[in-house]
Amino acid sequence: MVSIVTLAHQHVDDGAKLFVQSYAKQRESMACLPPKYAKHETAAQLLEGILENHPGVATLSDGRLVGYLTGYGMIPNFKSIQPGAYVPEWAHAAADGHDRERIYQFMLENLSRAWIGNGSFAHAITFFAADDALRELFCWAGFGLLVVDAVRVIDPADRLKPAEPEPEIVIRQANEGDLEELARLDNELINYLQRAPTFLFPDHEKEPDTAVEFLGENAFSMVAEKDQRLLACIRGTLRKEDACTIVQDASVMGIDFAYTDPNVRGMGIGRRLLDEILDWGRSRQKTACAVDFESANALGSAFWMKHFSPVCFSAIRHVDPRVAESGDG
Template identity: 30%
Template sequence: MYYTYLKNSHIEEVATIISTNYKNARLALPILSDKYENIEMHIKRIQKYIDNDDFVLAVESGKVAGFMYGFKINEFKGTAKGVLSIPSIHGIADGYDKNYLYSELYRRASDLWVNTDCYTHAMMMYANDKDAIDSWVMSGFGMLVIDAVRSLDEIIVPNTDNNILIRKVEITDLINMEYLFKGIDEHLSSTPIYLYNHINENYVDEYSNWLRTEGNMLWIAEIGNKIIGYLKTNITEINMDELDDGYTMGINGAYVLPEYRGQHIMARMLNTAADWAIENGLKRCSTDFESANIEARQFWLKHFTPYCYSMIRRIDERNHLNLISMGDK
């Protein structure tokens, strides 16, 4: 086996590996879209990486055994530059030892990344691929974000409190929701999540502008005149491109005041949103959340099935900078 970079002769084999890996993910979770099974789509997308030295390939007996590439990001999960590799730009062909081959690909790719001062490395992989997940854990990666999906079936909610009203937001409601928007920002930046987030001082304008886009919805839970929670859904801001097929309702915001949790309020809002999605011809609902978000993890994993894991590793740049310094002597 030898390692090289992407050439035109490799394109179809790489696209086939991407498509096959996704077919396996969809076989494990049929609710997923069939979008990424299209080999021709992958061929067109991969062509732009031809002759790119950063697109690392493993080749054996003239056949592509595996490949790895990553997008470079400034200030990635911190002040350092980093690299993100999504499932459509890394993969191992059937029949190969994923633990071994991913490790060898990462050995070479990480050298390229670190030598361009990228010290935060993140890998996204389909949840069904246990061998790939194990290989990245052994390479020093830990869980960061979980993408999950569910059908639009109703969640059975026991002991419904009829005093809680679930409805679609009105623009005039936003001025009375600022404490909710501040609440989620404070929650995400607190222990043990520590998600850096720029605090917006003008939530009303932000959400008013966001609601102008067709398909963007805020669902709220209300007791009397008090709004106690919200669910933010859309059809255009789907986190995973694999599911961005026009049939997915994405969730990218949710919060219930702590004192009202345990009353199935979020499930009730999700049911109302799902009814809207069904009426509009959608097929599924997706969400993503930080795995360190304990409250979110408990709720979403109860009602959704993971389909993609994002794992992260932070390189100690001092060793690399020391090697550079030694080389200058």
């Protein structure tokens, strides 16, 4: 008999096992993903940490856990002016060999009711890119792709084959003298992402500190310069923050900024900067590089998908807030 109950401490052990199985599948196609998340205790710790304050559901089949789903609720201004809920990739799993699709539908129905009940109207979920069945399921459940987390192996011998840039374009590391130009590029990227087709609202609480962000000890910024004007920049970071959980590890470097002036796009400058950034990671013993991007950003998607492979997809669904007034939830 299948039943759905509130996710609780007694489900953590079996829940962590289910997650470890699904992570193992993703790692089959991307062996450079950190082994840390293949450990039962890591998954158990993550689940324990969310249980206390956030609603979750568990599916039992004859008393045995076959699925769980939980997430952070009531996140203020979550991708809208409304609060929302977010489910990381480790906050859900379902056993193979059962009716996985039905289990997910059942859990989603129950948990989304709780989210709407507590006023969370945008629902986002991150899941492994290798899980085609889940992607299909969330699509049918009304979710659309929002963000892609992608990874590239940093192989000791692997250099991109960059096109030779024009001789007057200098490729070099950014320095203190570039701060004004870097701030300009930063602003241009924010404006670019805010416009069609991406429509990304710049959700910054405070003004970014250009010196820390581009030249701080955790960052490495390569720029393309011509006539003392910066044409492009890619920024690497020692770790990938603000991304899906499974790329957060000392072995994985990140990229969190890339911008080329519209007049010189498609000339191989981005590829050239990327090659240098990966080389920096290689010299810091990084074995993989992670990046995340909005799937609606056609230029960004085309560039990253050429050089990286997706590891997680994040999909979102916006529920009409008026349903709360009509009594659902």
